[in-house]
Amino acid sequence: xxxxxxxxxxxxxxxxxxxxxxxxxxxxxxxxxxxxxxxxxxxxxxxxxxxxxxxxxxxxxxxxxxxxxxxxxxxxxxxxxxxxxxxxxxxxxxxxxxxxxxxxxxxxxxxxxxxxxxxxxxxxxxxxxxxxxxxxxxxxxxxxxxxxxxxxxxxxxxxxxxxxxxxxxxxxxxxxxxxxxxxxxxxxxxxxxxxxxxxxxxxxxxxxxxxxxxxxxxxxxxxxxxxx
Numbered sequence: 001x002x003x004x005x006x007x008x009x010x011x012x013x014x015x016x017x018x019x020x021x022x023x024x025x026x027x028x029x030x031x032x033x034x035x036x037x038x039x040x041x042x043x044x045x046x047x048x049x050x051x052x053x054x055x056x057x058x059x060x061x062x063x064x065x066x067x068x069x070x071x072x073x074x075x076x077x078x079x080x081x082x083x084x085x086x087x088x089x090x091x092x093x094x095x096x097x098x099x100x101x102x103x104x105x106x107x108x109x110x111x112x113x114x115x116x117x118x119x120x121x122x123x124x125x126x127x128x129x130x131x132x133x134x135x136x137x138x139x140x141x142x143x144x145x146x147x148x149x150x151x152x153x154x155x156x157x158x159x160x161x162x163x164x165x166x167x168x169x170x171x172x173x174x175x176x177x178x179x180x181x182x183x184x185x186x187x188x189x190x191x192x193x194x195x196x197x198x199x200x201x202x203x204x205x206x207x208x209x210x211x212x213x214x215x216x217x218x219x220x221x222x223x224x225x226x227x228x
Contacts, residue, residue, distance in 0.1 A: 073126045
């Protein structure tokens with residue numbers, strides 16, 4: 001058994017790549033897990049257009065490239081396209097945790113079907129965030145309010161109405177990113193968003209976002225789990 005593990009994270013865009021590089025890579029490396037974030041790609045296009053038909057090409061590439069590495073996804077539930085495995089069933093669930101379980105399980109089953117013989121059951125850990133990366137930024141109302149220069153009461157009301165960061169829904173007008181843009185016209189995902197995440201810190205994000213925490217726990221426990 002190895003005392004370290006390598007894992008590729010296929011991410012939706014530049015913000016997720018920076019978040020992983022700045023906050024997760026240093027943390028995980030102290031636990032012997034070495035993560036490399038890679039933006040899901042397509043000739044002439046980066047980020048967006050999260051269709052399973054597109055993403056599965058990257059999944060295949062990294063599963064086959066090295067059989068001793070792990071693979072994960074870090075993409076938003078908000079905006080993924082209708083061809084995604086388990087999407088319709090997930091939308092019918094009444095809680096974020098059930099949505100996440102349904103869509104992550106369906107994704108893993110589909111990848112196992114497509115790529116038999118590559119130990120997908122052990123090597124592939126899908127994570128589809130509820131409902132956007134930006135939900136994590138609501139983990140600490142005080143710091144979010146300070147950095148957006150808005151009343152903390154406005155942040156608290158959103159969380160009270162929704163029931164927590166990962167409960168903020170994925171409707172076009174009320175998704176986490178849309179709420180942040182409404183709170184502050186100066187909000188920029190790749191600059192303001194990352195600054196907020198850094199200010200909040202990983203410990204508080206994990207405490208406030210159990211779905212994210214469960215995924216990160218699974219990743220940090222990979223050391224010694226698989227020989228390839």
